[in-house]
Amino acid sequence: QVQLQESGPGLVKPSQTLSLTCTVSGGSISSGDYYWSWIRQPPGKGLEWIGYIYYSGSTYYNPSLESRVTLSVDTSMNHFSLKLTSVTAADTAVYYCARAFNWGWPIDYWGQGTLVTVSS
Amino acid sequence: QSVLTQPPSVSAAPGQKVTISCSGTSSNVGNSYVSWYQQLPGTAPKLLIYDNNRRPSGIPDRFSGSKSGTSATLGITGLQTGDEADYFCGAWDSSLSVGVFGTGTKVTVL
Numbered sequence: 001q002v003q004l005q006e007s008g009p010g011l012v013k014p015s016q017t018l019s020l021t022c023t024v025s026g027g028s029i030s031s032g033d034y035y036w037s038w039i040r041q042p043p044g045k046g047l048e049w050i051g052y053i054y055y056s057g058s059t060y061y062n063p064s065l066e067s068r069v070t071l072s073v074d075t076s077m078n079h080f081s082l083k084l085t086s087v088t089a090a091d092t093a094v095y096y097c098a099r100a101f102n103w104g105w106p107i108d109y110w111g112q113g114t115l116v117t118v119s120s
Numbered sequence: 121q122s123v124l125t126q127p128p129s130v131s132a133a134p135g136q137k138v139t140i141s142c143s144g145t146s147s148n149v150g151n152s153y154v155s156w157y158q159q160l161p162g163t164a165p166k167l168l169i170y171d172n173n174r175r176p177s178g179i180p181d182r183f184s185g186s187k188s189g190t191s192a193t194l195g196i197t198g199l200q201t202g203d204e205a206d207y208f209c210g211a212w213d214s215s216l217s218v219g220v221f222g223t224g225t226k227v228t229v230l
Contacts, residue, residue, distance in 0.1 A: 049219035062218045105212045106155035110164040
C-alpha cells in the first residue's frame with residue numbers, strides 16, 4: 001500500500017519561501033498512472049487544493065496560487081516537492097501531499113499532513 | 121475556501137445508520153463525480169467512495185454513496201465506535217478549474 005510522508009520546516013518567516021517534500025513509499029512515482037498533489041488546510045478553515053504534478057514534470061496549479069507555487073518531482077528519489085513564495089500569515093496551514101488518479105482527480109491516498117506556521 | 125456544504129455533525133447509536141449530505145452547484149457536484157473521505161483523529165484522510173458510489177478495495181459495504189443533482193450523500197450503516205471521525209466530500213469544479221472539498225462532518229457514535 002502506498003504511503004506518503006511530508007517533510008520540511010514547520011516555521012517560515014513572512015516574505016520567505018515555504019518548501020516541503022513528500023516522500024512516496026510502497027509505489028513508484030514514475031508509474032504513470034497517478035498525479036502527485038498538494039492540498040492545504042488553514043487552522044479552522046476548509047481544505048484548499050493547491051495543484052498536482054505528473055512524473056514527467058507537467059503541472060497544473062490552482063489559479064489563485066499559480067503565481068507563487070512551483071511543484072517539482074525527483075523520480076530518482078521517489079519524491080515530489082512544493083515551493084510557495086512570498087508567504088504571509090494567511091499561508092499558515094496543515095499541508096498535505098496526496099496521490100490522485102484518473103487524470104488528476106480524485107485523490108486516493110493522502111499523507112498525514114504537516115503544520116507550517118508563517119511567523120517572524 | 122470550502123465550496124461544498126456539509127452539516128457540522130451527525131450522531132447515532134451503535135448499529136444505527138447515519139447519512140451525511142454534501143451540497144454544491146452545477147459547476148462541481150452537479151457536473152463531476154463525488155468522492156468521500158474519512159479522517160480519524162491524527163491520521164491521514166482515507167478514500168471511502170469515488171465516482172459517486174464506488175468503493176475502493178477494502179472498504180466495507182456499510183459505506184455507500186449516492187448523488188442527485190447538485191447534492192451527494194454518504195451513508196454509513198451498522199455504525200461502529202471506530203467510525204467516529206471527520207468525513208468530507210470532494211469534487212472537481214469545472215468553473216474554478218480546481219478540486220474542491222466539503223466543510224466536513226463529525227460523526228459521533230452515541
